[in-house]
Amino acid sequence: MARYGLKRLLLVVPTLLLVSLFVFAIVRAIPGDVVDMMLEQFQYGKSADELRARLGLDRPLAAQYVTWVSGVFRGDLGQSLWTNRPASRDIAERFPVTLTLSLLSIVVSLAIALPVGIVAAVRQDSATDLASRSLAVGALSVPNFWLATLIIVFPSFYFHWAPPIGNFRRIGAGTVVYLSQFLLPALCLGITQAGVIMRMTRAMMLEVLRQDYVRTARAKGLADRVVVLRHALRNALIPIVTVIGSQMPFYFGGSIVMEHIFGLPGVGSFVLEAISRRDYPVIQAVNLLVAGLVVLSNLLVDLSYGALDPRVREDET
Amino acid sequence: MKRREFIRLTTAGAGALAATPTLARAQAPKRGGVLKHIGLEPPSWDIHGTVSYQTQLVSSFVRRTLFKFVNGAKHGPSDFTLAPDLALKADISPDGRAYTIKLRPGVRWDARPPLNGREFVAADVKYTMERAAKKSGYASLLGRIEGIETPDKLTVRVHLADAFAPFLHNLAEPWNGILPREVEDKFGDFKSADSLVGLGPFVLEKYEPGVKAVFARNPHYYQKGLPYVDQVEWLFVKGRATQLSLFRAGQVDVPFYDARIPRAEIPSFKQSNPTYPIVFWDWLAVRSLAMRTDKAPFSDVRVRRAFSLAIDRKKWVAQYLDGQGYPDHGPVPATMPEWKLPTKDLGEGARWLGHDPALAKKLLAEAGFPNGMKVKCTHWPGYGPEYVEELELLTYSLKQIGVELSIVNEEYGNYIRGSFLGKYDETTWGPSSIFTEVDGYLYNFYRTGQPNNRSHVSDTQLDVMLDAQRRYTARSSRKKVIDDIQRVLADRMYYVYTPYPKNVSSWTPRVKNYGPKNSFDRGAQLEVVWLDGK
Numbered sequence: 001m002a003r004y005g006l007k008r009l010l011l012v013v014p015t016l017l018l019v020s021l022f023v024f025a026i027v028r029a030i031p032g033d034v035v036d037m038m039l040e041q042f043q044y045g046k047s048a049d050e051l052r053a054r055l056g057l058d059r060p061l062a063a064q065y066v067t068w069v070s071g072v073f074r075g076d077l078g079q080s081l082w083t084n085r086p087a088s089r090d091i092a093e094r095f096p097v098t099l100t101l102s103l104l105s106i107v108v109s110l111a112i113a114l115p116v117g118i119v120a121a122v123r124q125d126s127a128t129d130l131a132s133r134s135l136a137v138g139a140l141s142v143p144n145f146w147l148a149t150l151i152i153v154f155p156s157f158y159f160h161w162a163p164p165i166g167n168f169r170r171i172g173a174g175t176v177v178y179l180s181q182f183l184l185p186a187l188c189l190g191i192t193q194a195g196v197i198m199r200m201t202r203a204m205m206l207e208v209l210r211q212d213y214v215r216t217a218r219a220k221g222l223a224d225r226v227v228v229l230r231h232a233l234r235n236a237l238i239p240i241v242t243v244i245g246s247q248m249p250f251y252f253g254g255s256i257v258m259e260h261i262f263g264l265p266g267v268g269s270f271v272l273e274a275i276s277r278r279d280y281p282v283i284q285a286v287n288l289l290v291a292g293l294v295v296l297s298n299l300l301v302d303l304s305y306g307a308l309d310p311r312v313r314e315d316e317t
Numbered sequence: 318m319k320r321r322e323f324i325r326l327t328t329a330g331a332g333a334l335a336a337t338p339t340l341a342r343a344q345a346p347k348r349g350g351v352l353k354h355i356g357l358e359p360p361s362w363d364i365h366g367t368v369s370y371q372t373q374l375v376s377s378f379v380r381r382t383l384f385k386f387v388n389g390a391k392h393g394p395s396d397f398t399l400a401p402d403l404a405l406k407a408d409i410s411p412d413g414r415a416y417t418i419k420l421r422p423g424v425r426w427d428a429r430p431p432l433n434g435r436e437f438v439a440a441d442v443k444y445t446m447e448r449a450a451k452k453s454g455y456a457s458l459l460g461r462i463e464g465i466e467t468p469d470k471l472t473v474r475v476h477l478a479d480a481f482a483p484f485l486h487n488l489a490e491p492w493n494g495i496l497p498r499e500v501e502d503k504f505g506d507f508k509s510a511d512s513l514v515g516l517g518p519f520v521l522e523k524y525e526p527g528v529k530a531v532f533a534r535n536p537h538y539y540q541k542g543l544p545y546v547d548q549v550e551w552l553f554v555k556g557r558a559t560q561l562s563l564f565r566a567g568q569v570d571v572p573f574y575d576a577r578i579p580r581a582e583i584p585s586f587k588q589s590n591p592t593y594p595i596v597f598w599d600w601l602a603v604r605s606l607a608m609r610t611d612k613a614p615f616s617d618v619r620v621r622r623a624f625s626l627a628i629d630r631k632k633w634v635a636q637y638l639d640g641q642g643y644p645d646h647g648p649v650p651a652t653m654p655e656w657k658l659p660t661k662d663l664g665e666g667a668r669w670l671g672h673d674p675a676l677a678k679k680l681l682a683e684a685g686f687p688n689g690m691k692v693k694c695t696h697w698p699g700y701g702p703e704y705v706e707e708l709e710l711l712t713y714s715l716k717q718i719g720v721e722l723s724i725v726n727e728e729y730g731n732y733i734r735g736s737f738l739g740k741y742d743e744t745t746w747g748p749s750s751i752f753t754e755v756d757g758y759l760y761n762f763y764r765t766g767q768p769n770n771r772s773h774v775s776d777t778q779l780d781v782m783l784d785a786q787r788r789y790t791a792r793s794s795r796k797k798v799i800d801d802i803q804r805v806l807a808d809r810m811y812y813v814y815t816p817y818p819k820n821v822s823s824w825t826p827r828v829k830n831y832g833p834k835n836s837f838d839r840g841a842q843l844e845v846v847w848l849d850g851k
Contacts, residue, residue: 262559270526
C-alpha cells in the first residue's frame with residue numbers, strides 16, 4: 001500500500017509540471033495584453049517598452065517560464081503586476097474561504113445524496129424511489145447561480161431580509177460564526193452537485209444489492225440495516241468516491257460563482273479580477289493551486305480505494 | 318467682474334454654502350452612526366498610477382484636494398461650483414498663465430507615523446503636482462506646467478506655458494488629491510492600502526481585501542464638526558442582485574457607489590420599499606456611434622448626416638425612456654447647461670438632429686448607396702441590458718433607412734483597449750468616460766491624435782478652435798468659442814449621439830443631506846451626510 005501511495009505521489013510531479021506549462025501558456029493566450037491594458041485603460045505608465053521591461057515581460061517566454069517555475073519550487077508564486085503584493089499572501093488570505101466552501105458543499109452533497117440514493121435503491125420502483133429520482137433530476141437541472149439568486153432576492157423582496165453579506169468574519173471570530181456564513185452558499189452548491197452522486201449511489205447500490213454475497217448475508221439472518229450499510233454500501237462506495245473526486249473541479253468552479261453572489265472573499269472573486277486585468281502571476285498562481293488540489297484529491301481518491309477494498313491492498317502488495 | 322475676483326468670491330461663498338456646520342445646524346444634522354455603502358475595490362491606491370475611478374473614490378475619503386465641488390442635497394449633480402478645500406483662494410494672472418494659490422493654515426496631516434501630525438504646507442502641493450505631471454495619466458489635464466514656486470509655506474505659484482482654462486476646475490478632481498512625500502519615502506509608492514494616509518474627513522481604519530474598507534471620522538479634520546457619521550463601511554459586494562437585495566433588506570444604506578439602481582427595478586422598489594426615495598438625476602457621460610471618418614464610407618459627411626437623421630430622438634425619450642432623458646446629449650452633455658448650446662441655436666447643423674428618414678435615404682443615395690448599406694458595429698454588451706436595448710433601438714432606427722447594423726459583441730479587454738480607443742473597422746457604439754469639465758467632451762473626442770478620438774477626426778479648423786477654448790480663461794470669451802465648436806460639430810456630425818437616460822438612484826430614508834453627484838469625490842460628498850434613525 002505504501003509503495004502504491006509513493007508511486008502515485010511521484011506521478012503527481014510530472015502532472016503538476018505539465019499543468020504549470022499549460023497554465024503558463026493559456027494565460028498568455030487570453031486576448032488582451034496586460035501592458036496594453038495598463039497603459040490604455042488605466043494609464044499605468046508612460047511607455048509600453050519600459051513597462052514591459054519593468055514587469056519582466058520583455059524576456060523570451062521560455063525564460064519567463066523557467067523563472068516562474070523555479071520561484072514556485074522555492075515557494076514564491078510571484079507578485080501581482082498591479083499591486084506588487086505577493087500572490088501567495090493574497091492566496092493565503094483567500095484560499096481558506098474557497099476551501100471551506102468547497103468542503104462544506106461536499107458535505108451537503110453527501111448528506112443529501114447518500115441517504116436518498118440508498119433509500120431509493122432499497123425501495124426500487126416505489127413512490128420513494130420515484131420521488132428521489134425526480135429530486136436528483138431536479139438538482140441536476142437547477143443551475144446553482146439561479147438557486148443562489150432566488151435565495152437572496154425573494155426574502156429581501158417579501159420579508160425585507162437578506163443573508164448577512166458584506167461583513168465577512170474570519171475564522172478568528174469563532175468557528176460557529178465563521179461556518180454559519182457558508183451555510184447558504186454551501187447549500188446552493190451542494191444541492192446541485194448532489195444530483196450526480198445521488199444517481200450514482202442508487203445505481204451502484206442496485207447492482208451490489210443483487211450480488212450473491214448480499215443474498216448470503218441476508219440468508220445468514222443479518223438485519224437489513226447491517227446488510228445495506230456494512231456489506232452493500234462499502235462495496236458500492238468505490239465508484240461513488242470516484243465520482244466525488246471527479247466532481248472536485250466543479251466544486252471549485254462553483255465556488256467562484258457562489259463567492260461572487262454571496263460576497264465571500266475567496267480565490268474565486270480574486271482570480272476573476274485577475275483575469276479581467278490580465279494579472280499573469282496571480283492567474284498562474286491560483287490555477288496552479290487549484291490544479292494541484294484537483295490532482296491531490298484524485299490522489300486521495302486513489303488511495304482511498306485501498307482503504308475501502310482489501311483486494312486493492314492485496315493486489316498492490 | 319475680473320476673473321481673479323470671481324474665483325475668490327465663488328469659492329468663499331460656495332464654501333460657506335456647501336459643507337459648513339452652519340448649514341447643517343439649520344437642518345438639525347445628527348452625529349454618529351455607520352453608513353453602509355456598496356463600494357468598489359480599487360486596483361491600486363495610487364491616484365497618479367492609474368486613471369481608475371475606483372481608486373479616486375476611495376482616495377477621496379482620506380486625501381483632499383485644493384478645491385472641491387459643492388456637495389449636499391441642495392446642490393445639483395452637475396453643480397461644479399468650486400468651494401475651498403485645502404486652499405482658500407486662487408488668483409490668476411491677467412495672461413492666465415500664473416496661478417497663485419493661498420493654502421488653508423493650521424491643517425495637519427494624520428497623527429500616525431510617518432507624518433506624525435505635521436502641518437500641511439506648500440511643499441506638499443509642489444511635490445504632488447510635480448509627481449502628477451510626471452506620472453499621472455491625467456497629466457495633460459493640468460496644462461503644461463513650466464514651474465512651481467513656494468514663496469512661503471502657505472503659498473503656491475504655478476506657472477503654465479500656455480493659459481489653460483480648465484486648470485483650477487481640474488484641481489478639484491480627486492486624482493489631484495495632495496500626497497505626502499514621507500509616505501512614498503516609507504512605502505516606495507502609493508499602491509498599497511497602507512499608503513492611504515492623509516488629512517481628509519476620514520481615516521482608513523481597516524482594509525480587508527475582497528470584503529470592505531472601513532473609513533472612520535478623522536478627529537483632527539480641519540473642518541470642525543464634519544463629517545457627521547462615525548464610519549463609512551465601503552463594502553466590496555459585487556453581484557448586482559446581491560447589492561439590491563441587501564439594499565431592499567436595509568442591510569446597506571446606499572446600493573451602489575453612486576447610489577444607482579437599474580431603471581427596470583423602479584416599480585418593484587416602489588412596491589417593496591415604498592419609503593425609499595427614487596430620484597432621477599442628470600448624468601454626464603454621453604453615448605455615441607463613433608465612425609471611421611478617416612475612410613469611406615464615413616469620410617462622406619452625407620452618410621454621417623443620414624445616420625443621424627434616422628434617429629427619432631424625441632420619440633426615443635418619450636417612449637423608451639418614459640420622458641426621463643435627453644434627446645440631444647452630445648457632444649456637450651445636456652446636463653451642462655452653462656455650456657450646452659440649445660438645438661435651435663446650432664444653425665445649419667440643427668437640421669441633422671431632426672428625424673427625417675426620407676432625407677436620410679436621399680443623402681445615402683447621393684453618397685452612392687441607393688440600396689442602403691451593411692455596417693459592422695462593435696460594442697461591449699457587459700455595460701448592461703439597458704445599453705444593449707438602446708443599441709437595438711439604434712439598429713432599428715437605421716434599418717428604416719436601409720442601413721443594416723451588424724453587431725459585433727466584444728470581450729471587455731478587447732473592447733476597452735480596442736474599440737474604446739478607436740481601434741475598430743467601421744463603427745462602434747458605447748458610452749464615454751465622465752468629465753466634469755466641458756473640455757473633456759470636446760478636446761478628447763475631436764482633437765487630432767487624442768487617444769479618445771474614436772471617430773478619427775482630423776479637422777484643422779476644429780483643432781484651432783479646440784486649442785483656443787483652452788486658452789480663454791474669461792468664461793464669456795471661452796463660451797463663444799465653445800458655441801462655435803458645437804455649431805461646427807452639429808454640421809459635420811463626426812459622431813452620432815443617441816439620447817441619454819437620466820440616472821435613477823435610491824438610498825435608505827435614514828440617510829440625510831445626500832445628493833447624487835457627477836464626481837468621484839466620494840469623501841466630500843459623504844462628509845456632509847448624516848443618519849437619522851436606525
